[in-house]
Amino acid sequence: MKLRYILAVLxxxxxxxxxxxxxxxxxxxxxxxxxxxxxxxxWTETVVQxxxxxxxxxxxxxxxxxxxxxxxxxxxxxxxxxxxxPLLANYVATGKVSFEFxxxxxxxxxxxxxxxxxxxxxxxxxxxxxxxxxxxQNDYLDRIQKISPAVxxxxxxxxxxxxxxxxxxxxxxxxxxxxRGLPEAKVRACLNDNAKLEAIAKITEDTMKAGTVTGTxxxxxxxxxxxxxxxWADVEKALKAxxx
Numbered sequence: 107m108k109l110r111y112i113l114a115v116l117x118x119x120x121x122x123x124x125x126x127x128x129x130x131x132x133x134x135x136x137x138x139x140x141x142x143x144x145x146x147x148x149w150t151e152t153v154v155q156x157x158x159x160x161x162x163x164x165x166x167x168x169x170x171x172x173x174x175x176x177x178x179x180x181x182x183x184x185x186x187x188x189x190x191x192p193l194l195a196n197y198v199a200t201g202k203v204s205f206e207f208x209x210x211x212x213x214x215x216x217x218x219x220x221x222x223x224x225x226x227x228x229x230x231x232x233x234x235x236x237x238x239x240x241x242x243q244n245d246y247l248d249r250i251q252k253i254s255p256a257v258x259x260x261x262x263x264x265x266x267x268x269x270x271x272x273x274x275x276x277x278x279x280x281x282x283x284x285x286r287g288l289p290e291a292k293v294r295a296c297l298n299d300n301a302k303l304e305a306i307a308k309i310t311e312d313t314m315k316a317g318t319v320t321g322t323x324x325x326x327x328x329x330x331x332x333x334x335x336x337x338w339a340d341v342e343k344a345l346k347a348x349x350x
Contacts, residue, residue, distance in 0.1 A: 134347045135347065135348050135349040136349055137349045137350075138168045138169065138202050138348075138349040138350065139202075140200040140201055140202055141164050141166075141167070141200070141201030141202065142201065143164070143199075143201060148199060149162070149163045149164050149198055149199055149200075149201050150162065150163070150194045150195070150198050150199050151230075152164070152165070153229040153230060153232055153233060154229055155228070155229050155232075156206060158206075158208045158309050158313075159172075159206050159207050159208035159209065159309075160206065160207055160225075160229060160232040160233070161204055161205065161206035162194070162198055162204065162205050162206075162232075162233050163198040163201070163203060163204035163205055164198075164201040164202075164203075164204055165204065167198075167201060167202060167203050167204035168202065168349070169197075169202055169203045169204070169327070169328060169345065169348045169349065169350050170203075170204050170206070170327070170328055170329075171193075171203060171204070171205045171206070171325065171326070171327055171341070171345065172205075172206045172207075172208065172325065172326040172327075173185075173205070173206070173207050173208065173323055173324070173325055173326075174208050174210040174313065174319045174322055174323065174324040174325075174326075175207060175208070175209070175210060175322050175323045176209070176210055176211065176212045176213055176217045176322040176323075177209070177216075177217055177220035177221060177224060177236075177239055177240070177243070178213045178216045178217050178220060178243070178246075178247060178250070179212060179213065179217075179322045179323065180243070180247070181322070181323060181336050182240070182322050182323045183240045183243040183244075184337075185323055185336065185337065185338060185341075186236065186237055186240035187237075187240050187241060188337070188338045189338035189341065189342075190233070190236075190237045190240075191237075192338070192342075193205060193338075193341075193342075194233075197345055197350050200350075202349070202350050203345060203350050207232075207233070207236060208309065208313075209221040209224070209225070209306055209309070209310075210309075210310050210313065210319060210322050210324070211306070211307060211310040212310075212321060212322045215269060215270075215273055216246075216250050216273060216277065218270060218303065218306060218307060219269075219270045219273035219274045219277065219279065219297070220239065220246070220274075220277070220279060221306050222270055222274070222296050222297050222299075222302065222303065222306065223239075223274055223279045223280070223282070223283050223293060223296065223297070224236055224239055225296070225302075225306070226283060226288060226292060226293055226296035227283075227286075227287075227288050231286065231287070231288075234286075235283075235286060238282075238286065239279075239282070242278075242282065245278065246277040246278055246279060246282075249276055249277050249278055250273075250276070250277060253273075253276050257272065257276065260272075261273075266300065266303055267297065267298045267299075267300055267303065270297045270298075270303060271294060271297045271298065274293070274297055280293050280294070280297075318331065319331075323336055325341055325344070327344050327345070327348060328348060332344050
C-alpha cells in the first residue's frame with residue numbers, strides 16, 4: 107500500500123474492515139505466574155514505543171498480544187470500547203501480558219490522519235488517547251462522510267501534510283487532542299511531519315507485503331495470528347488458553 111494510494115482513499119470505504127491472517131489459535135497452555143511491577147510504576151503505565159507501534163506492560167511478559175488496528179474501523183472501535191479497560195486491569199496489570207497496538211491504515215487517508223494525532227503525544231498518553239478516540243469514533247466517521255466535494259477536490263493534488271491537516275480538522279481530531287492536553291501547535295506540527303507520515307505509512311506497506319495482515323482487527327498472540335478473532339470474548343479466551 108503506497109503512500110499515494112493511502113492518500114487517495116477518500117472518503118473511506120468502511121466495508122474494508124475485516125479480519126485477516128491465517129494462523130492458528132493454539133491449544134491451552136499451563137498458567138503463568140504474575141510478575142510484580144517496579145515500585146515506581148505499575149505495568150499499566152509502563153509504555154514504550156516499538157519499531158512498529160506502542161506497547162504497554164511488562165516488557166518481558168511471557169504472553170505478548172499485538173493488535174493491528176485501524177482507527178476508522180468500526181470493528182476495531184467496538185473491540186477497543188469493550189476490551190481495553192479489562193485487558194489492562196485484569197491481564198496487563200499482572201505482568202503476565204503485554205499489549206502492543208500497531209496502526210494499520212486499511213482505510214487510507216482518514217486512518218493516517220487519526221494515527222498522526224493519536225501518536226503525537228508519544229508513549230505516555232498513547233493508550234488513553236487510543237481508547238478515547240474509539241469512544242468518539244462514530245462522531246469522526248460521520249464527519250468524514252460529510253466532507254464536502256469541494257474540500258475533497260481541494261485535496262486531490264495537495265501535499266500529503268496538507269491532506270492530513272485538513273482531514274484532522276474536518277474530523278474534529280485537533281480539538282479532540284487539545285481537550286486532552288496536547289497544544290494545538292504541537293498537533294499541527296505532528297500533522298506536518300512528513301517523515302513521521304511516511305514512517306507510519308511504511309509500516310502498513312511492509313506488513314501487507316509480508317502477507318501477515320490483510321484486514322483489521324488482526325491479533326497476534328506470541329507470534330501466532332489468531333483466526334476468527336474480532337471480539338474481546340474471542341481475545342480473552344485466547345489469553346486464558348495461553349496461561350494468562
